[in-house]
Amino acid sequence: MRYLVRARVKPGREADLLAAIERGTLGCGSVAEGEYLRNMKDARVCDDRTTRWVEVCYCPSPLLEERPYWEEYFDLTRVQDAHDRRRCRDENGTEAWACGSCDCTQRLEKRLAETGKSFLDLLRDKVQGDSARVGARTRRKMRIQARS
Numbered sequence: 001m002r003y004l005v006r007a008r009v010k011p012g013r014e015a016d017l018l019a020a021i022e023r024g025t026l027g028c029g030s031v032a033e034g035e036y037l038r039n040m041k042d043a044r045v046c047d048d049r050t051t052r053w054v055e056v057c058y059c060p061s062p063l064l065e066e067r068p069y070w071e072e073y074f075d076l077t078r079v080q081d082a083h084d085r086r087r088c089r090d091e092n093g094t095e096a097w098a099c100g101s102c103d104c105t106q107r108l109e110k111r112l113a114e115t116g117k118s119f120l121d122l123l124r125d126k127v128q129g130d131s132a133r134v135g136a137r138t139r140r141k142m143r144i145q146a147r148s
Helices: 014-023 033-042 067-071 106-113 119-147
Strands: 002-009 051-056 074-081
Touching (some): 014 119, 033 119, 051 106
Antiparallel strands (some): 002 074
């Protein structure tokens, strides 16, 4: 099944999330390992400030296996079917593992790609901005201590 996931990065977890994405370790140990990186590459930040992506999941309940990996960095605000379950070839038994190569959410994914802004771009900007602010504070403290 494919799901539309809406989430917000947990405060203070941005740098760790970016590092896990850039090292390729996000989802490490999960059976869906590479899916996490693809999801983050395609994720978009929408006007309501939620990050959204379409995720493939074969679990009996949505994101059962993936949830602990996501919740390390995200508050999942909504996980919903990305298309009509009755037409899912994997779900209705027509074709096992069909979701991996199915184009059932192609229109949704295209529309999502044209919505909001790239999650990775915004995440990088946030982490770099936070880093610059911390660096400036540290330099200020060092100057103050040097004067004392």
